Amino acid sequence: MVELKNKKILLGICGGIAAYKSADLVRKLKECGADVRVVLSQSAKEFITPLTLQALSGHPVADSLLDPNAEAAMGHIELARWAELVIIAPATANFIARLTAGMADELITTLCIATEAEVVICPAMNQQMYQHPVTQENLKTLALRGTKIWGPDCGSQACGEVGPGRLLEAVDITQRVITYFHHVSADKPLLGKRVMITAGPTREAIDPVRYISNHSSGKMGYALAVAARVLGAQVTIVSGPVALTCPSQIAKIDVESAEDMLKAVMTDIDKQDIFIGCAAVADYRIEQASSDKIKKSAEKMQLALTRNPDILATVSALPQRPFTVGFAAETSNVVDYARDKLKRKKLDMIAANDVSIADQGFNSDSNALQVIWDGGQHALPAMNKQILAHQLMSIIVENMSNK
Structure with missing residues (x-):
């Protein structure tokens, strides 16, 4: 059974008699292929030992808000970022009340507040406690905030009573x-x-105060990053100098020149499933940039240029390359030039736009694309780049599944 292969599940266990069931839950999740990490409340250790859960999960059990063995001593942040799903089972009335109040004085509640993953709570308590108006109101509040509530079951309880509240x-x-x-x-x-995704322009230094660049704003690349994140991807932007804020949940690597961008891309490219070269990378750089400011003297000045590395071609030439998408900003013969670039650089797909059209492309909030791949083409008319990015990512996903 591998239905949960490599899924990252964080299991929080509260201090209730139903904690004994959590050992079996860890085992069953592991049998389905999940990677399970366990967090205990302080009171949970009275019912089940960390050693048992460590043996079953294969990982040390966490119970401390500030862990000196964790990176920066903030294990709660590391675990919160790691998890794809957080499950609290059993979730006691005390835990539910504290989470509703937003208390972050213990690791188990702090994780639920610090994580961006879905949080699921599985209530387990005496039937009278479960049916009490304050518990019901707390559960209703959590549900309205987006917390998933699974259970409880109804039946005989450890206290001898019968009713709803079983884990x-x-x-x-x-x-x-x-x-x-x-x-x-x-x-x-x-x-x-x-x-x-590469985004924005590059700057090729002439001297310490001057450079060669272009009009790229980075808006298209950043919009694609958001669209990919919405579809579930882990996204990295390798960005030239832009006046944009990095979207949340997206890693950003700042670069200046084409050589800087290539180095940043190649450092982590072997871990990527998709590479989108959206940056407007300068084709040429100064052969020898001056270390001092060049003084104004003669009426004319000549600059010797040398060709920059081709980032797209370098990535597409890798023996185990990601699905590689290029961009082509043209002013004429857009489709013909794009098809040539697709073939010449051996790309999986290319998105071409006509930057000669006003209010479209560079420094604009709108764009239009001709998306071309081997055996196919799709025109995306002028629209806001945020919307356009989602449509382009849908085309990329569809073509990936067909390869």
């Missing part, structure tokens, strides 16, 4: 996790994929 069985929670990830995969076709 769902491990097999039931596991099946719900499988169903959850199936739904997520349908909505997020790039989940688990890595996408690298």
Whole structure:
């Protein structure tokens, strides 16, 4: 069974008698291929030992808000970023009340607030506690905030009473996790994929105060980064100098020159599933940039230029390359030049635009593209770059699945 292969699941366990079921839950999630990390509340250690859960999960169990063995002693942030799904099982009435109040005084509640992953709580408590108006109001509040509530079951309880409040069985929670990830995969076709996008212009130094560049604003590349992230991808932007804020949940590497950009790209390219060369990379650089400011003297000055490295061609020539998409900014014969570039650089796809048209392309909020691949072409009319980026990413995903 590998329905949950490599899925990163963070399991939080609260201090209730139902904690004994959590050991079986860890085992079943692992059997389905999941990578499971466990966090215990302080009271949970009275019911189940960290050693048991470490043996079952294969990872040390966390229970401290500030972990001296973690990077920067902030294990709560590391775990919060790592998780694809957070499950609290069992979730006690105390935990539910503290999470509703936004308390971050213990690792288990802090993780639920610090993570961007979906949070699921599986209530488990005495039936009277569960049905109490304050518990019901807390659950309603959490649900309105987007927290998923799974369970509880109804039946006999450890206290001898009968009613709602039993923790769902491990097999039931596991099946719900499988169903959850199936739904997520349908909505997020790039989940688990890595996408690298170059964006903006490059600057090629003439001397310490002057450079050669172009009019690229980086808006198209940044919009593509957002679109890829929405589809579930882990995204990195390698960005030339732009006046844009990096979107949330996206890694950014700042570069200046074409050589800087190539170095940044090649450092991590072997881990990428998709590479989109959206940056307007300067074709040439100064052969020998001056270390001092060049003084104005003669009426004319000649600058010797040398060709810059071709980042797209370098990536597409790799033996194990990612799905490689190029951009072509043209002022005439747009489709013909783009087809030539597609073939010459052996790209999987190219998106071409006519930058001679006013309010389209460089420094504009709108763009229009001719998307071309071997055996196909799709025209995307002028529209806002944010919307255009989502349409282009859909075409990329469709073509990837057909390769």
